[in-house]
Amino acid sequence: MSRPPRTVPGFLAWRASLDPDHVAIEVRGGTKLTLADWHERANAAAHGLRERGVRRGDRVALVFGPASWPEFAVAYCAVQRAGAVAMPLTARLSEAQIAYALTHSGATALLHDGTPPNVTGVWTATPADVATQTRLPLTEPMPDSPAQILYTSGTTGRPKGVTATHANLTIGAPWHPKRLRLGHSNRFAHAFEIGTNAAQTMLLNALYTKAGSLTLARATPARFARLIADTEVGTVFLVPALAVELLGALGETPLDHVHLVGSTAAPLPPVVARRLASMFPNAAVVNYYTSTEAAPAQTEMIFDPGRPDAIGQPTPGTLMIADGAGKPLRQGATGEVWLHSSHPREYFRDPVATGDTFQGEWVRMGDLGRLDADGYLYLVDRCEDVVKTGAFKVSTVEVEAALFEHPQVADAAVVGVPHPVLGHVLAAVVVPAGSEPSLPELRRFLSTRLADYQLPARLVLRDQLPRNAGGKVHKRQLAAGLAGPPEGAA
Numbered sequence: 001m002s003r004p005p006r007t008v009p010g011f012l013a014w015r016a017s018l019d020p021d022h023v024a025i026e027v028r029g030g031t032k033l034t035l036a037d038w039h040e041r042a043n044a045a046a047h048g049l050r051e052r053g054v055r056r057g058d059r060v061a062l063v064f065g066p067a068s069w070p071e072f073a074v075a076y077c078a079v080q081r082a083g084a085v086a087m088p089l090t091a092r093l094s095e096a097q098i099a100y101a102l103t104h105s106g107a108t109a110l111l112h113d114g115t116p117p118n119v120t121g122v123w124t125a126t127p128a129d130v131a132t133q134t135r136l137p138l139t140e141p142m143p144d145s146p147a148q149i150l151y152t153s154g155t156t157g158r159p160k161g162v163t164a165t166h167a168n169l170t171i172g173a174p175w176h177p178k179r180l181r182l183g184h185s186n187r188f189a190h191a192f193e194i195g196t197n198a199a200q201t202m203l204l205n206a207l208y209t210k211a212g213s214l215t216l217a218r219a220t221p222a223r224f225a226r227l228i229a230d231t232e233v234g235t236v237f238l239v240p241a242l243a244v245e246l247l248g249a250l251g252e253t254p255l256d257h258v259h260l261v262g263s264t265a266a267p268l269p270p271v272v273a274r275r276l277a278s279m280f281p282n283a284a285v286v287n288y289y290t291s292t293e294a295a296p297a298q299t300e301m302i303f304d305p306g307r308p309d310a311i312g313q314p315t316p317g318t319l320m321i322a323d324g325a326g327k328p329l330r331q332g333a334t335g336e337v338w339l340h341s342s343h344p345r346e347y348f349r350d351p352v353a354t355g356d357t358f359q360g361e362w363v364r365m366g367d368l369g370r371l372d373a374d375g376y377l378y379l380v381d382r383c384e385d386v387v388k389t390g391a392f393k394v395s396t397v398e399v400e401a402a403l404f405e406h407p408q409v410a411d412a413a414v415v416g417v418p419h420p421v422l423g424h425v426l427a428a429v430v431v432p433a434g435s436e437p438s439l440p441e442l443r444r445f446l447s448t449r450l451a452d453y454q455l456p457a458r459l460v461l462r463d464q465l466p467r468n469a470g471g472k473v474h475k476r477q478l479a480a481g482l483a484g485p486p487e488g489a490a
Helices: 008-018 035-051 066-081 095-105 197-208 221-228 240-249 270-279 351-357 396-404 439-447 475-480
Strands: 023-028 032-034 059-064 085-090 109-112 123-125 146-151 161-165 187-189 212-216 233-238 260-263 284-289 299-302 319-322 335-340 362-371 377-382 387-389 392-394 409-419 423-432 458-461
Touching (some): 008 035, 008 066, 023 035, 023 197, 032 035, 059 095, 066 085, 066 197, 095 161, 270 284, 270 396, 319 362, 387 423, 392 396, 409 475
Parallel strands (some): 187 212, 423 458
Antiparallel strands (some): 146 161, 409 423
C-alpha cells in the first residue's frame, strides 16, 4: 500500500478513499461530517477559492464558532488544497484583535460561519459561498511549503503568528489504516476553542485516529460531563481548568468506559490528576507538554502517584535543559527547557523572535525545568512567572500545586506583585469550591507544605480567574489587578 501524501488535504483524500462513511467530526445536537463529505466539500471550496483569485502562499483567515466545527474543517482543508495558508482565529477575539492578525499576516480573505466580523481590507465568505463545480487545475502543495499560521495567546505581549509547514503538520501521521491511533475509542470528546493549538491537534486527530471527534456547540462543565457519559466516548481531552470544573459536575459515579484522559496547555496539578484517576478508573491520565511553537513535538506522562509532579520521560535527543545561551546543562540542573522538532515552525515576519526561540531543530519552550537521574522532566515555572522575592526565587507552579491540595480551593493562580523592600512578594488568587475557605486557616494549611519564603504575602478570593481561549491564566492581567488592596485580601 502506498503511503499518503505528506499534506493535510492529501491525507484527507487518502482516508476518505478508505473509509468514506466514517463520521470524523460531530457537534452534539448539531451537524456531522463524514470523511467523504469533508473531502468533497473541501475540494469544491478549494476550486472556488482559486476562482476568486486566491493563489499559492496567500493567507486566508478562518473565524468559526464552536457550533461550526464541520464548516471550519472544510474551510481549513480547502485553503490548503488551494495552495494557500490557513489562519484559524478564535471567534472570541475582538474585532480589533482580528484586524491586527489580518494586517500583520497580510491576509487576502476571511472565511466564516455566517457571522463575519466587521473588518476591512479582505473579502469574506462562507465555505458554501465559494464552493463551485468548476474544476481549475490544482496541484498538491509541497510538504515544506507553509500550511498554517496560528497566533499565540499574547499573554505576555502582542500575539505572534506561528507558521507551520505541511510536513510539520503530518509528522507522525499514520501511513497504514491498521496504524490509526485511539483504536480503543469510537469517539474522543473535547471542548477546545477553534484557533488554539489544542484545537488544531483535535482537528488532526479527526484525520489521524480511528475515533471520531465529538464536541459541543456551547460547552459548560455540566454539558461536557453529560457528553462524556456517552458510552461511545473512550477518550477525553481537556485543559486543567476544565478538569477542575468537570470534576465538580460529574457527581460520584465513576465512568469506567473511558480509557484515556489527556490534559494539555498547562501543568496538571497532582491532586487534580489523582481525582481524575479516581473518576476514570480504567483510564490512563496523561499530561501532554508542548507549545504552539514546538508542536507536534511533545512529552507525555501517564500520571504516576510515585512521581506526581513529573510530566514526561523524553527519549534521548528530544529534550534538553540549557542555560540562557542554549548550551546544555548537566543532569539535575535547573535551566530552560528545549524540545526537538524535525520540521520546526517559525514566527511569521519576525526574524528576531524566530532567532530567539528557534535554533536549528530546537525550540525554546519558555519554561524552567530539570531532569532527574531517571530522565523524568519536572517543570519549575514559566521563565517570566518565577518570582524573585528578597534573595529567593519562587516557583508559582509549586505554590499553586499546594493550594490545590486544599479541599475548599477550586482554582488558584499565583503571581508576583511589587514590594518596596523585597522587590516582589507572592500574591495568590483563589476561587473557592463551595463555601469560602478561611484565609487564616488557608495560610496555616500552606505553612505545612511550603517554606516560609514561598508563602503568599497576600491571599485574594475571586469568583473566577481570567483565562485566554486556550485555558491559560492571564497572569499579567491578574497581577495588574492586584496593584491595590482588593476586597477579600488578607
